[in-house]
Amino acid sequence: MRRIRSKSVEPKTVDSSSASSDEDSVMSVQNQFTSSTDNADDMMNFYLIIHMQSLILLLKQTLCSECNNYWNGSASIKQRDGLYMHIEFMCSNCRFITHLHSSPQIPNTRRREINIRLEIGGILCGLSHGGVMKFLGALNLPPPVQEQRYSEAQQFIWNYVTKAQEESMTAAVEEAIVEGGGMRELTVSGDGAWPTRGYSSVHGIAALCSTTSHPKVLDVTWSSKKCSKCQGAESLRYANPDLFLIFQENHDCQLNYAGSSGGMEKEMIHEMFCRSLPKYNIKYTSYIGDGDAKVHKYLVDNPSYSDVNIKKIEDTNHFAKRMLTRIMKIKKENANKILSDGKRFSGKGRMTDAQAVKFKIYFAKAIRENKTDLNKLYQRSWAIFKHHYSTDEQPMHEWCDLRWCKYLQATANGEKFNHHSQKIFCFKKKKRVKTSQAAAATTTSISSSESDNENFHTVNEENFDDISHDLTIFEQMESDQDEYDDNNDYEPGGDD
Numbered sequence: 483m484r485r486i487r488s489k490s491v492e493p494k495t496v497d498s499s500s501a502s503s504d505e506d507s508v509m510s511v512q513n514q515f516t517s518s519t520d521n522a523d524d525m526m527n528f529y530l531i532i533h534m535q536s537l538i539l540l541l542k543q544t545l546c547s548e549c550n551n552y553w554n555g556s557a558s559i560k561q562r563d564g565l566y567m568h569i570e571f572m573c574s575n576c577r578f579i580t581h582l583h584s585s586p587q588i589p590n591t592r593r594r595e596i597n598i599r600l601e602i603g604g605i606l607c608g609l610s611h612g613g614v615m616k617f618l619g620a621l622n623l624p625p626p627v628q629e630q631r632y633s634e635a636q637q638f639i640w641n642y643v644t645k646a647q648e649e650s651m652t653a654a655v656e657e658a659i660v661e662g663g664g665m666r667e668l669t670v671s672g673d674g675a676w677p678t679r680g681y682s683s684v685h686g687i688a689a690l691c692s693t694t695s696h697p698k699v700l701d702v703t704w705s706s707k708k709c710s711k712c713q714g715a716e717s718l719r720y721a722n723p724d725l726f727l728i729f730q731e732n733h734d735c736q737l738n739y740a741g742s743s744g745g746m747e748k749e750m751i752h753e754m755f756c757r758s759l760p761k762y763n764i765k766y767t768s769y770i771g772d773g774d775a776k777v778h779k780y781l782v783d784n785p786s787y788s789d790v791n792i793k794k795i796e797d798t799n800h801f802a803k804r805m806l807t808r809i810m811k812i813k814k815e816n817a818n819k820i821l822s823d824g825k826r827f828s829g830k831g832r833m834t835d836a837q838a839v840k841f842k843i844y845f846a847k848a849i850r851e852n853k854t855d856l857n858k859l860y861q862r863s864w865a866i867f868k869h870h871y872s873t874d875e876q877p878m879h880e881w882c883d884l885r886w887c888k889y890l891q892a893t894a895n896g897e898k899f900n901h902h903s904q905k906i907f908c909f910k911k912k913k914r915v916k917t918s919q920a921a922a923a924t925t926t927s928i929s930s931s932e933s934d935n936e937n938f939h940t941v942n943e944e945n946f947d948d949i950s951h952d953l954t955i956f957e958q959m960e961s962d963q964d965e966y967d968d969n970n971d972y973e974p975g976g977d978d
């Protein structure tokens with residue numbers, strides 16, 4: 483096997499150390515960073531971790547391009563920069579030197595691609611410089627670049643990421659406008675999160691997404707209850723008050739939030755609503771939240787636009803999840819209670835966790851499949867309860883679907899169907915959940931993230947009366963909502 487001759491892309495100074503090679507004869511196995519984008523090249527565009535001895539063994543199976551004997555020689559590291567290495571392989575027979583550059587250079591910089599990739603990986607995995615060092619140590623790889631340069635590279639990456647992020651979000655806004663028929667008014671979904679669990683998180687993040695057929699992020703923001711730079715400069719406050727003042731006025735302070743961590747989400751979402759006009763020249767007219775009533779209330783109480791009353795739309799996933807939370811709550815409350823049939827609430831053949839999750843899925847499915855037909859949505863939501871609550875004496879499958887209801891299928895085939903009545907005592911308990919959820923489902927606009935704006939369904943005055951007349955515990959819904967809001971323990975939006 484003969485190695486391919488190619489010109490080195492390294493500066494002359496690298497080769498000057500080697501007396502027996504001139505630049506033209508230097509072989510390099512390096513792919514140039516800006517090399518052609520042939521398919522074949524793309525296929526080879528990846529890294530491989532190889533043990534050094536394997537590489538030497540490979541070389542020993544090839545012929546030296548200079549003396550034509552089997553290569554046998556030594557390898558020496560000429561330069562190392564983080565994970566990047568420049569290695570020289572010298573043929574001991576003719577002293578010809580072959581160069582290997584383990585990673586290409588990023589154009590117009592002195593940085594090596596592999597080191598930038600390492601830092602991106604570190605950021606994505608939440609590893610600091612020290613963490614990356616341990617990780618590489620465990621793999622018997624060389625350590626990363628020194629901490630100072632590591633931080634500088636993070637800034638380098640940050641600049642690129644910010645630029646790409648802004649371009650991507652602007653494109654997503656325009657895409658949503660086109661899909662909405664050119665109107666510069668959008669329905670957006672939003673959610674916030676804390677990087678750490680618990681109400682004491684000092685940082686919060688939030689994002690707004692479009693509600694197009696392919697939802698994309700339109701805007702993001704963050705809150706911080708502390709500034710590491712301010713904390714670092716605290717010693718200056720008394721030692722050198724003048725310098726401290728100059729620092730205070732000139733640094734890019736990260737402290738931008740003073741309230742409770744629980745209130746971060748509503749303020750962050752509000753901030754993004756307020757800047758939609760100056761930033762994108764658009765208005766967000768409807769908001770799909772995660773069921774946290776505080777956000778919508780805040781948006782209404784502090785209007786971002788003088789002429790828009792922001793509508794609230796609930797997100798199917800969170801909506802269904804809330805039903806699961808309520809079933810679980812009832813299950814927990816009744817864990818040791820013996821019901822009127824002499825059995826417990828939960829257990830085999832009764833209300834199990836798996837059964838509760840199934841109900842959540844059925845409910846979300848009912849919403850998604852009937853989002854454009856309010857009456858059907860109401861019936862299908864109730865069908866979940868009625869179907870499972872049916873007995874041989876009192877079958878209630880009138881709102882069921884032949885596709886999944888075994889009773890309707892049996893009846894259609896002229897067969898007799900036997901109900902398992904052992905579950906009904908559980909479902910008496912569950913009825914309360916079902917009722918309030920069904921009421922909520924039919925009186926709130928609901929969206930699923932894959933639907934477009936036209937599909938959002940809003941209840942009008944007439945059908946509201948029809949639907950709510952038999953929902954005797956409709957009032958319960960509001961208090962249930964409050965309980966739910968108090969229940970969540972680690973995210974501002976109540977997501978889990």
Ligand SMILES: [Zn+2]
Nearest residue numbers: 546549573576
């Ligand atoms: Zn040789």
Ligand SMILES: [Zn+2]
Nearest residue numbers: 709712735736
């Ligand atoms: Zn600061």
Ligand SMILES: [Zn+2]
Nearest residue numbers: 869879882887
């Ligand atoms: Zn049925």
